Amino acid sequence: MTSTTTTAATATRAEYCVIACAEAWRDNGEVLASPMGTVPAIGARLAKRTFSPDLLLTDGEATLVGLDGTPEGWLPYRQHLAMVTGGRRHVMMGASQIDRFGNQNISCIGDWQQPSRQLLGVRGAPVNTLNNPTSYWVPKHSTRVFVDKVDMVSGVGYDSAAAAGPSATRYHRIPRVVTNLGVLDFDTPDHSMRLAALHPGVTAAQVQEATDFALNIPEDVPYTREPTPEELRLIREVIDPEGLRDREVRP
Template identity: 75%
Template sequence: MTATRAEYCVVACAEVWRDAGEVLASPMGVIPSLGARLARHTFAPDLLLTDGEALLVDADGTVEGWLPYRAHLTLVTGGRRHVMMGASQLDRHGNQNISCIGDWARPARQLLGVRGAPVNTLNNRTSYWVPRHTRRVFVERVDMVCGVGYDRAAGIPDSARYHRLGRVVTDLGVLDFATPDRSMRLASLHPGVTVEEVQEATGFALAVADGVPPTREPTATELRLIREVLDPANTRAREVDR
């Protein structure tokens, strides 16, 4: 079976929870949610899944219970959670902006607001999902820091003991921070995408090793789960239509 780009993205999102153990997975968005549920179905059976807010769900999406806010905060602030958020802007060290575009005092665009991004990034592992990899998202400097990147976390070690950025999955490939200075690196390419294409769509110079590997191909079992169990309505194509 030939996988679509969206299905490669689902598998790449699932991989952020590989070897995570018994942690709370908080995916935000259609493809991250499918990825977390796929991971639970296959190689990460100990994941505790939420709907991104307050409900506990089974791997098929069935609601199993309710996560009280007080219990949720205990998990969030104790490092036992891996959230996958979106980003309106990201810079080379993983600083994220979801609040506004332009000067904070007089923004050109008002977005979601800071919300829980500082707590997420300082207190538990965080990855990002970007459905459209462009220079508007991957910028030299974010207009406002909501999610804390590696450079800023280094200045507050006592407050960032659980700070760890995992991966950034986009419609072009997968990026991580496995470099000496914790700057963003191109870790894998989705089928049909070139290094030059990713760099052209990024507003700063990426770390690129020789021979960037391809993103892992979905197995036949994973494709069956995605298509027949997790997302038979193909909602994933609404985020990545390739």
């Protein structure tokens, strides 16, 4: 039998990230999981195979997919919108910038009138964040991403939602931000970002150094839970046998 010590010794940083992403959908029930990125997609499929069997998985467009990624059904756009606007979807998006209250930017760097860099554009970020739970995945935690104030609000943070009023806060929730260093959340009185967990081998000081604002850091920060032997088998042999996770998060 594989011991916890052996499992901890053999799990990679990417696999801890997969576990942290999968945990975002724990106890979500029958919702549409919309992971954006390789590691979140592996995490969603792992969650459905293990502790969240009621999850619906999508290819990101108009198709519901099975555990192996093959199409299983058509998701009409009108039904997709009903899930979005009723809080029945949990998205995990990326972020070019994110600030202490969870405002996210994927649109541009610099002043909007004349940005130094044009990015994806606002896309569906406002609709996602105002209408259903939205988590974030950042494969490289750095001060360029974790900024004191985003250059443009694409995804709505807690302070922006509160300023807009009850219509913006009804379904607004940011359960977690997963990075290559750990997990962050907004479980504080003012909804400012908190260090919720560290991946094994990472210190709180390293996370703070890679963040351009002061994090809420509890006295005792737990570590991301260990993957079980069965979860490691599923990740390595069934869900991601090609090891794509290690391209997104280097060992």
